[in-house]
């Protein structure tokens with residue numbers, strides 16, 4: 356049997372029971388029409404998370420924690436040659452603005468912050484808190 360350490364592989368190979376419950380055949384699993392897999396609640400959002408690539412350390416906590424699988428990732432190799440998910444953005448067609456991603460982001464100055472829905476992302480990035 357694999358040890359917990361052996362079960363923690365790369366982001367796209369998380370093993371059954373290690374961190375996330377695995378879905379069997381996600382395409383055909385029966386879900387209510389209101390399940391987030393079938394139904395977008397993005398138009399409920401009054402605030403949106405904005406992502407700051409400059410501060411992100413690619414810990415993937417937001418990717419794991421987001422209830423609507425909103426995080427867009429690119430597969431890259433880290434310094435040790437291991438596959439890693441690089442966060443590249445947020446799918447606003449799925450995001451409901453719950454702010455869970457902001458809560459879990461561990462960087463000293465958050466790499467994700469909530470801003471009013473109407474605000475342009477470039478403007479939000481200009482308003483980001485700076486180091487003292």
Ligand code: SF4
Nearest residue numbers: 421450451453454456
């Ligand atoms: S605000 Fe909620 S739904 Fe939107 S990206 Fe963050 S965790 Fe996902």
Ligand code: SF4
Nearest residue numbers: 411412414415417460
């Ligand atoms: S939780 Fe924060 S630091 Fe970690 S990957 Fe997401 S945005 Fe980047």
